[in-house]
Amino acid sequence: MTTTTDHDFAAREALRLLGPDPENWVSDRPGVDHNVTIVGGSGSGSTFAFALRRAGIGRVTVIDEAFDEAHAGVWLTRARMKKLRTPKNLPGPELGIPALSFQAWYEARHGVEAYATLDRIPRVVWAEYLSWYRHFLNIPVRYQTKLVRIEPAEGFFRLHLEVNGVAQVETTRKIIFANGVAGTGGPYIPPVLASLPRSLYAHTADEIDFGGLRGKTVAVLGAAASAFDAAGVALESGAKAVHLFARRSAIASLPVLRVRGYPGAYYNYPQLPDAARWFQAWRFNQVGSTPPTDAIERVIAFSNFHLHLSAPWKDAKYQGDRIVAQVNDDVFEFDFAIAGTGYFVDPTKRLELADFAHHIALWRDRYQPPVNQHDEKLSNYPYLGSAHEYQEKVSGSAPYLKDIHIFNPAGFVSFGLPIGDVPSIRRDVSAVVTRISHDLFFTDWSIHEARITSDKIAPDFDPSIYAAAVWKQPTVAVS
Incomplete structure (x- = not known):
């Protein structure tokens, strides 16, 4: 049987074969502390931190208002189920690296047969796996750090924080909300x-x-x-x-979300017309x-x-x-x-968004359903872009909204899944990270253009290495 030590070695070997993490390619900006701030340090936040690292995006910080790791997220606090509700074999935080998967981790500790007998993952065991993932990948989380207010500035945000109870201001270019079920609203x-x-x-x-x-x-x-x-x-x-x-x-008793899990529906759902996405969300609420x-x-x-x-x-x-x-x-x-x-979704009720919540496009601003499909609660959900970014209610009124990405259940109407849970990781983490990479690169295109066209690079070799092999016209002797 594979042991814990063997598994951790295999996981390190998998990372070695994947190659070293790319160096941070994002240019520093005077007065900006972070390229990306991730709000929420549990499973989703840790996954984003790893994905951004593998994308070569540095100066990423993860904050969480919880006292410590044991109190972050829901798995050891407010979640009370005995087992997760999702299938045990759904791809998740491993991001395509099998040695980082729950199955590999669990089998190393309990055996292949033990994993085979699981129908679903025990909640406490899932929390243990996420803790291992976070520590194994060396993902630091700043606990006791509460986001109080987001203040838009020119090309970045000022984050008003409470760090161990002390007011503090930091700056960031991008924000990812990976802060759970109440992240864009609150308990109902x-x-x-x-x-x-x-x-x-x-x-x-x-x-x-x-x-x-x-x-x-x-x-x-x-x-x-x-x-x-x-x-x-x-x-x-x-x-x-x-x-x-x-x-x-x-x-x-009808699990209507489950039938959306096949690859065709899963990957193409975000491109469905508004009417189709609204109907599916409305139908879920009806059932x-x-x-x-x-x-x-x-x-x-x-x-x-x-x-x-x-x-x-x-x-x-x-x-x-x-x-x-x-x-x-x-x-x-x-x-x-x-x-x-359950929980309600309404960006206007979140204090950290107070400076600009009135600019955020909601589904009621973009789509008017048939009278028989009216749903006041769903109409309060934000109308998100393809990378989970906020959209402007009025074009040009708040262009900075595209730099705030939402990876919590507020994305349900736009993306058709419980966003922030395991089912959304495989599809949506990549979409968000790809967009952040795109935005950071093209916003600084003049810097990158100079970098990639610069001739201030050392040559790989000197012409002398091939000088002796250069063909010369033979000298013809004159008789």
């Missing part, structure tokens, strides 16, 4: 919960003290994967009872997000789990340290409620 809190004391409810995006729910009656609003995951943890933590409330008459079968099985194994269908909350009141909820014609009392209600 149903209005029926918003009037309650914050101590009585949480969103699945929060760090929830599930141990404190032991012996209590808990309500979960929502019927997608995160709702079932939260219900499962509450039950496993000893909750007296957990009631899950779904608005639909049945749990969504609903499907929880994995094992997430449902996890909760129905408990006799104190209760599922309510066609059961939207009409009202909720605070009464004697408990929640009194009216659901259809019934009244329930709960000690705590968890909103597994």
